[in-house]
Amino acid sequence: MxxxxxxxxxxxxxxxxxxxxxxxxxxxxxxxxYCQIDRVVREIDGLAEILIGDGPHFYxxxxxxxDNNAA
Numbered sequence: 001m002x003x004x005x006x007x008x009x010x011x012x013x014x015x016x017x018x019x020x021x022x023x024x025x026x027x028x029x030x031x032x033x034y035c036q037i038d039r040v041v042r043e044i045d046g047l048a049e050i051l052i053g054d055g056p057h058f059y060x061x062x063x064x065x066x067d068n069n070a071a
Contacts, residue, residue: 003052009047010047010051013044017041017045020037023037
């Protein structure tokens with residue numbers, strides 16, 4: 001699969017992964033729903049690793065404060 005197609009696929013999965021990870025906070029840890037959702041999230045991350053070599057592709061990066069002194 002070429003990089004352009006891989007990037008499009010991963011960007012399409014981004015909203016689903018986000019919703020899945022948000023759902024984990026609202027259900028009992030260790031329950032069947034939790035385990036299955038966690039597995040799907042890990043599979044999406046594994047796919048990112050295979051396709052583009054970046055398993056943590058979806059992890060939120062730290063944002064630095066804007067430099068108000070920039071010219």
